[in-house]
Amino acid sequence: MTSTGTATSSNNSANSPASWQEWEELVTSALLGTERRTPPVAVPGKDAPSALLDAAAAHTVRRRAGLCAAPAAAPPALATPDARPVLPTAARNRLAMLLTGRPGGGGGGRRGAAPDLTELLPQWLALANEHGYAAPPEALPALLDAARARTDLRPQALAFAGPRALWLARLNADWKFALRATPGGAELPAPEETAEVQRLWEEGLFAERVALLSAVRAHDAATARDLLATTWTTERAEDRLMFLDSLRVGLGDADEPFLEQALTDRSRNVRATAAELLSALPGSALAARMAARAATCVALDRTDGKLVVEAPHECDAAMERDGVTPNPPSGRGRRAWWLGQVVEATPLASWSARLGDRTPEQMVALPVADDWQSELHGAWCRAAVRQQDAPWSRALLGTPAAPGASGPGAVSLAERAKLLAALPADERADWVAGFIAAHGLSEAFQLLGGCAVPWSQPLGHAVVDALNIARDAGSYPWSFSGVMGLAERCLDPVEADRLESLAAIPDEPEDGAPGAVGYWSEAFQRLVSTLRLRAAMRRELTGT
Amino acid sequence: MWGLCKGSGSKPYQTVVDVADTTGPAYKCSCPSRKFPCKHALGLLLLWAGDDGAVPDASAPSASAPDASAPEWAEQWLAGRRTRAEKKSGTGADAARSADPEAARRRAERRAERISAGATELEQRLTDLLRGGLATAERAGYGMWEETARRMVDAQAPGLASRVRELGAIPASGPGWPMRLLEECALLHLLDQAWLRRERLPEPLAATVRARIGLTTTPEGPPVRDRWLVLAQYDTADAKLTTRRIWLYGTESGRTALLLSFGAAGRAPELALPVGLSLDAELSPHPGGGQPRAGLGERFAAPEPTSARPPGLGPWEAAAAYGTALRDDPWLDSWPVTLQGVIPTPVGDSWQLADAEGKSALPLTPAALTHPGRWKLAALSGGSPVTVFGECGHRGFTPLTAWPDPAGEAVPLC
Numbered sequence: 002m003t004s005t006g007t008a009t010s011s012n013n014s015a016n017s018p019a020s021w022q023e024w025e026e027l028v029t030s031a032l033l034g035t036e037r038r039t040p041p042v043a044v045p046g047k048d049a050p051s052a053l054l055d056a057a058a059a060h061t062v063r064r065r066a067g068l069c070a071a072p073a074a075a076p077p078a079l080a081t082p083d084a085r086p087v088l089p090t091a092a093r094n095r096l097a098m099l100l101t102g103r104p105g106g107g108g109g110g111r112r113g114a115a116p117d118l119t120e121l122l123p124q125w126l127a128l129a130n131e132h133g134y135a136a137p138p139e140a141l142p143a144l145l146d147a148a149r150a151r152t153d154l155r156p157q158a159l160a161f162a163g164p165r166a167l168w169l170a171r172l173n174a175d176w177k178f179a180l181r182a183t184p185g186g187a188e189l190p191a192p193e194e195t196a197e198v199q200r201l202w203e204e205g206l207f208a209e210r211v212a213l214l215s216a217v218r219a220h221d222a223a224t225a226r227d228l229l230a231t232t233w234t235t236e237r238a239e240d241r242l243m244f245l246d247s248l249r250v251g252l253g254d255a256d257e258p259f260l261e262q263a264l265t266d267r268s269r270n271v272r273a274t275a276a277e278l279l280s281a282l283p284g285s286a287l288a289a290r291m292a293a294r295a296a297t298c299v300a301l302d303r304t305d306g307k308l309v310v311e312a313p314h315e316c317d318a319a320m321e322r323d324g325v326t327p328n329p330p331s332g333r334g335r336r337a338w339w340l341g342q343v344v345e346a347t348p349l350a351s352w353s354a355r356l357g358d359r360t361p362e363q364m365v366a367l368p369v370a371d372d373w374q375s376e377l378h379g380a381w382c383r384a385a386v387r388q389q390d391a392p393w394s395r396a397l398l399g400t401p402a403a404p405g406a407s408g409p410g411a412v413s414l415a416e417r418a419k420l421l422a423a424l425p426a427d428e429r430a431d432w433v434a435g436f437i438a439a440h441g442l443s444e445a446f447q448l449l450g451g452c453a454v455p456w457s458q459p460l461g462h463a464v465v466d467a468l469n470i471a472r473d474a475g476s477y478p479w480s481f482s483g484v485m486g487l488a489e490r491c492l493d494p495v496e497a498d499r500l501e502s503l504a505a506i507p508d509e510p511e512d513g514a515p516g517a518v519g520y521w522s523e524a525f526q527r528l529v530s531t532l533r534l535r536a537a538m539r540r541e542l543t544g545t
Numbered sequence: 546m547w548g549l550c551k552g553s554g555s556k557p558y559q560t561v562v563d564v565a566d567t568t569g570p571a572y573k574c575s576c577p578s579r580k581f582p583c584k585h586a587l588g589l590l591l592l593w594a595g596d597d598g599a600v601p602d603a604s605a606p607s608a609s610a611p612d613a614s615a616p617e618w619a620e621q622w623l624a625g626r627r628t629r630a631e632k633k634s635g636t637g638a639d640a641a642r643s644a645d646p647e648a649a650r651r652r653a654e655r656r657a658e659r660i661s662a663g664a665t666e667l668e669q670r671l672t673d674l675l676r677g678g679l680a681t682a683e684r685a686g687y688g689m690w691e692e693t694a695r696r697m698v699d700a701q702a703p704g705l706a707s708r709v710r711e712l713g714a715i716p717a718s719g720p721g722w723p724m725r726l727l728e729e730c731a732l733l734h735l736l737d738q739a740w741l742r743r744e745r746l747p748e749p750l751a752a753t754v755r756a757r758i759g760l761t762t763t764p765e766g767p768p769v770r771d772r773w774l775v776l777a778q779y780d781t782a783d784a785k786l787t788t789r790r791i792w793l794y795g796t797e798s799g800r801t802a803l804l805l806s807f808g809a810a811g812r813a814p815e816l817a818l819p820v821g822l823s824l825d826a827e828l829s830p831h832p833g834g835g836q837p838r839a840g841l842g843e844r845f846a847a848p849e850p851t852s853a854r855p856p857g858l859g860p861w862e863a864a865a866a867y868g869t870a871l872r873d874d875p876w877l878d879s880w881p882v883t884l885q886g887v888i889p890t891p892v893g894d895s896w897q898l899a900d901a902e903g904k905s906a907l908p909l910t911p912a913a914l915t916h917p918g919r920w921k922l923a924a925l926s927g928g929s930p931v932t933v934f935g936e937c938g939h940r941g942f943t944p945l946t947a948w949p950d951p952a953g954e955a956v957p958l959c
Contacts (some may be wrong), residue, residue, distance in 0.1 A: 031730075032723045034678025050675035051668075057731035062875045065939045066868040070860035073899035073906040074892040080927030138927060138949070139956040142920035165927050172891055172923060 024060045027053060080168035085135035092129070092541040093137050099125055100143040116531035120490055122147065124454075124535065126157035128542050136162050141169055145176045155179075181208055192220035202228055207240060214247045222251035226259055238268035245274050252278060257285045264322055276324020280346035281387050287323055288348045294320070295347040298340055299377065301356050302370070308356075310373035312336035313343065337376050344380035349393045361396035379416075386419045394423035401435030418447045426453040434463035442467045446483045455493040464488055465496065468525075469503060477517050478524040489528055494536035500529050547619040548589045560585040561619045562593075563626060573622045656701050660758060663700020664737040667693070667709070671734055679723050679730075683716040704759030708733050732876055749834030753874045756833050764829035764840030771795035772825050773802070774853050775818045776881070776934045777945035779959040782810065789814040792881055792934070792945070793828070793839075794855040801855075801881050802828050802839040816841070820946055821955030823851035835873030837881065854932060854948055854955075857885020860898065860905040863937045879938025886930040886950065889923050896923075898942055901930045910941035918958030922947050925956055 023041055030040040035049040042056040043049070088096070099122045129136075136144060141162055148158035159166060159179055170176035192198065201213055218225035229244050236244065245263060248256060256278070263275035264287070279287040294313070302309045313320070316327040316339050324346065329338035349361075356364050369377055378397065385393040398420050421429045433448045434457075442464070452460060464484065471481055478485060504525040547561045558576040560583075572582040582590075670693055674682060682689065690713030697706035708729070715726045739746065739754045746754065756762050776792040791804040808814035818824060827842035858866065867880040887898040890906065896919060899906035913919060925931055925947050935944040944958050 028724050028727050031675055031727045032679045034681070035676050037678065048672065050672035051734075053675055054671060054731050054734040057727050058735040058875075061728045061731050062735075062871060066871045068864050068868060068939060070864050070905035070907055071897065073860075073903045074890050074897060076888045076890050076899060076903060077928045079929065138924040139921045141924040142917060165924065168927060169920070169924050173920065 020060070020063075023056075024064075027057050027060065031057070077172065078168070081164035083135040083163045083165055085133050085163065088129070088134045088137055089541060089544065092134070092538075093140070095538055095541055096125065096129075096137070096140055097143075100140065100147060116489070116527060116534050117486075120486065121531070121535065121538065123154060123157060124490065125538055125542075126154070126161050128539060130157060130160050132542055134161075134542070136166070138165055141166050145170065145173075145179060149175060149178060181212075192217045192224070198228070202232070207243075211243055211247065214244055215250065218247055218250050222253060223255060225251075226256060230259060238271060241266065241268065241271050242274060245271060245278070248278060252281060254282055254284055257282060261286065264324070272322070273324050273326070276346070277387070280324070280348075283348035283350055283388065288346070290319075290323060291343055291346040292348055292351040294343045295351070296355055298343060299355070301367070306367070308367050308369045308373075308377070310340065310369065310371065310377060312340040312373075341376055341380045341383075344377065345383040345387065347384065349381070349384055349388055349390050361393045365396045365399075382416050382420060385423060386416075389423045391423050391425065394420040395428075398424075398432065401432045402439040414444055414447055418451050421448060421451055427457060429453070430457040430460040434460040437463040437467050442471060442481055442484045446487070449484065449487050449491070452491070454491045456491050458493070461492050461496050464492070465500060465503075472503075472517075472521045475517060478521050485524055485528065489531040492528070492532055494532045494539070497529050497532040497536065500525060500532070504529050546589060546593055548585075548592070558585050559618050560589050561622050562586050562589055563623060571626060656760075659700050660702045660705075660760075661741060663697050663702045663705060664740050664758075666696060666700070667705060668734065668737050668741075671730055671737075674730070679726050682726065683722075686716075687713045689713075702758050704757050705733070705736070706759070708736070736876060747834075749832075749873065752833040753836060753876075756831070756836070756838075757874075757876050762831045762833070762838075764842075765832045766830035766839075768827040768829045768842045769795065769798055769800065769839075770825075770827045770845075771798045771800070772823045772851070772853070773828065774823050774851060774855065775820050775848065776801075776855060776883075777957065777959065778818060778820055779945065780813065785810050787812060787814060789816065791816065791818050793818075793824070794883075795828075796823065796851075796853045799856075801837055802830070803837040803881070804828075804841055805838060819848060820957040821850070822848035823853060824848045833874070835870055852952075855883040855934060857883040857932050859900050860884065860887070860907045863907060863942070867937050867939075877938070878940070879936035879943065881934070882937040882942075883932065883934045884942075885932050887933055888928065888930050889919075889926050898933060898944070907937060907942040910938070910943050913941070913943045916959070918944060921956060921958050925949055 026041045030038040031053060035053060040049055040053040040056070042052050044052045044055070047055075099118050144158055144162050145166055148155045148162075155178070162179075166176075166179055170179035198213065198217060202210060205213060214225055214229065217228060226248065229248075233241070233244075241263075248260075260275045260279045264272055264279070266272050266275065276287060279285045280291060282288060298311055298313060300309050300311070301307075313336060316325055316335075320339070320343075321327055325339060325342045327335075327339075329335050352364055353359060353361075356367070359367075365378070365381070368374075381393065382397050384390070385397055398417060421432060424432065430452050433445065433452055436448060437445050437460075445464075445467075449456075449464070455461075456464070465488075468481065468484070468488070472478070504522055547559070558574055560574045560576075561572070562582075563571045572586040574583045574585050576583050576585055690709055694706045694709040694713075697703075697709055712726065712729055712733070715729060716722050718725065736754065736757055739750075740758055743751045743754055752762070772795070773793040774796055776794050778789065778791045780787055780789045782788070787808040787810060789806045789808070791806070793802045793804065794800070795802065804816065804818075806814040806816040824844065825846045826844040828839040829842055831838040831840065863882040863884055866882055867877070870877055870880040884898055884907070886901045887906075888901060890897050890899045892908075895908060895914060897906040897908045909919065922931070922933065922944050926949075930950050932948040932950060933944045934946045935942050937943075947956050947958055948954070949956075
């Protein structure tokens with residue numbers, strides 16, 4: 002090995018030790034100056050510096066010419082082969098474009114009419130994963146860099162990147178996140194390998210164990226619960242909380258004994274989580290106890306047909322054991338706080354029997370005495386969300402056209418978005434379409450975010466119509482930039498043709514904001530070109 | 546051809562395109578657009594290309610529009626252009642005539658004298674430096690080299706100037722710099738001496754020396770027609786110039802050739818050839834011993850996909866190939882080589898390309914280690930052998946393009 006930093010070894014006769022020693026003397030002499038240190042070469046009739054340079058040139062060229070290959074180090078392990086089919090060429094080029102595309106794409110920070118490529122990457126990845134394509138190896142570094150920068154991309158990006166990305170991540174510290182973030186990745190043993198699973202569960206790091214438990218739970222709920230039970234009593238409280246949380250996936254009646262036992266846990270947070278999980282099981286003993294408590298609090302007055310509410314007078318030890326938090330946050334009455342928690346944990350199905358075989362709609366429509374309506378309906382909303390109960394959610398949402406404050410459930414926008422999640426996708430889209438038709442887009446962003454992509458035809462039409470109305474009203478498009486951005490990502494690409502006409506620049510209305518017409522046209526152009534691009538993306542990946 | 550285009554103004558834009566010119570199409574439009582050709586001219590061309598007779602031809606009125614001879618404004622422009630073009634070719638001919646061999650020889654002699662004076666001065670500076678010691682160079686800093694480099698520019702020896710400028714960066718390049726500085730000083734000294742005694746050198750080596758000094762060379766060799774596989778294309782930039790290097794491999798002749806093209810700073814050079822495609826074209830080699838540079842002659846077809854790959858060597862043979870190439874050009878930093886069946890392997894903080902038998906390996910250059918292409922190469926390999934084209938030199942190996950084994954498309958790494 003030379004010490005030149007060239008790192009190529011030179012071990013043949015041209016680079017013998019004697020020659021190397023002479024070279025080192027030349028360097029020393031050159032560094033100090035030939036006046037102070039006479040070089041080991043002397044040629045009659047030539048001054049010392051020239052002779053030194055002559056000799057150094059010969060040495061340099063000789064050594065370079067004599068360079069040899071270095072001994073090989075142990076090769077890296079082989080990456081697990083990726084059996085998925087190869088990406089079509091057009092899709093591969095598209096991926097490269099999406100990965101190098103710069104956000105905004107224009108000067109001055111304002112978005113022009115060009116599509117925002119980085120926003121399309123998640124969709125592209127989802128689509129590619131749907132078709133089960135393998136990532137082209139040369140795209141992996143850029144893909145890992147993108148996933149490193151954007152945590153929201155990670156699950157899709159890593160699923161698409163496949164086993165070779167994990168192989169690569171082990172060689173580059175920048176990509177360590179990939180090794181942490183992949184449940185079911187090559188790092189974890191397959192759920193069927195019982196011995197391996199048991200070993201990792203007992204010896205693994207916390208993050209690995211959480212990932213392992215989730216993976217096993219997704220595969221077989223009972224096995225995961227049994228695995229957790231083997232070490233439950235020896236886990237730390239924070240860890241118990243995280244492990245318990247992973248039981249949300251595949252929660253079923255079989256989990257009840259384990260959860261019931263966790264109700265007596267030393268940690269209050271663990272107890273509360275166990276109670277919450279149990280209350281989501283309508284058949285559980287806890288749910289029955291809660292239903293009994295709720296029945297004593299809420300009754301139907303036969304004389305005037307009103308609901309009479311009698312909130313609990315105390316939070317006894319049994320209630321606390323079942324997860325009721327005794328102390329309310331400041332500003333809330335204790336009894337109302339307890340009532341809310343009891344009703345929230347009560348199976349919604351029990352109300353029908355309690356309140357005279359009424360449907361959810363009828364029960365929600367019942368008048369409530371003494372200003373208890375908002376407390377009761379609020380608790381029902383939380384229960385409907387927790388129990389994912391479609392009929393109750395439907396009843397509490399009311400008609401989309403009704404203004405928020407006077408709706409039957411008197412629910413906030415955030416609660417509505419959560420209730421919508423319990424409805425089937427079509428119904429959800431129709432409800433949001435109705436809401437937009439009645440109230441416009443200004444409050445629709447959150448609701449739209451929960452709708453299935455691509456948007457159904459009625460929903461898409463409602464959004465486009467509302468945008469059209471907003472434009473005609475003379476406001477600026479950036480007031481709707483959130484919805485516009487969503488529309489670019491979620492509208493069905495077949496809408497592009499219908500939108501084309503909107504992208505033309507019409508005459509400026511007299512009462513409109515100055516310049517707004519041009520900006521709207523630009524915004525619609527971007528919408529159309531993004532939709533076209535998405536259609537092309539889909540074609541490339543599906544071949545249709 | 547000509548046309549009128551209705552714009553937003555009251556007067557239509559007058560658009561003329563001349564496609565009869567042998568030097569390429571020319572455009573003229575009365576619109577204020579600074580884009581060239583403007584959209585009106587492009588539209589006119591599209592109409593002309595798409596539909597026979599839709600656009601009147603200025604020089605030969607078509608039968609479908611017999612009265613559509615060009616209007617005055619179009620004729621004027623065309624006539625003006627033709628006269629200018631004739632004038633230009635006239636002056637070109639004059640220049641050619643004035644460039645009689647005698648005057649050209651005198652000019653070349655004057656330049657050679659200036660370069661010789663510069664080389665002698667540089668020799669003096671190098672000996673002074675060695676007498677006082679390289680340690681003084683570290684203290685003197687970059688300014689001393691910059692000044693010397695300017696003197697070499699004045700001496701019309703740009704090759705010497707850029708080498709001198711690179712010397713200035715070495716003292717700050719980390720441990721072992723005295724050794725690297727002595728190496729480069731010695732090679733510079735070798736180049737000076739070679740120039741001063743060029744009459745005594747064999748002609749191919751003399752040509753290499755002239756090119757290294759910075760005299761422009763022109764392709765001289767007989768053109769070689771081949772299907773050239775585009776091995777790699779990459780740009781390097783300094784303050785004034787963007788240099789593009791394109792490596793080609795003749796699938797029939799087995800030659801490896803280098804095309805150089807230049808652009809102003811910050812702008813991409815015009816010539817672009819996509820890596821992995823094959824190009825049916827003629828190349829004329831530049832003079833000089835064993836050097837790969839060539840000029841691109843006639844292209845017979847657009848680049849097309851190919852499954853051809855350059856034949857590869859092992860690490861030993863690649864190092865030997867560089868050594869052999871130094872015989873013809875001792876100033877070579879690296880030599881184009883294709884490695885076959887090598888595995889990118891991490892070694893501590895560094896990487897090497899090791900042969901599949903695990904016997905020998907070439908380390909990557911420090912520059913290649915920080916380049917993102919290294920990770921592409923690693924990803925492509927996944928621990929399996931790949932074929933890699935790159936430049937092999939005394940600093941190590943710079944990978945430029947890789948092919949997965951046993952089959953697959955070329956992946957550019959730079």
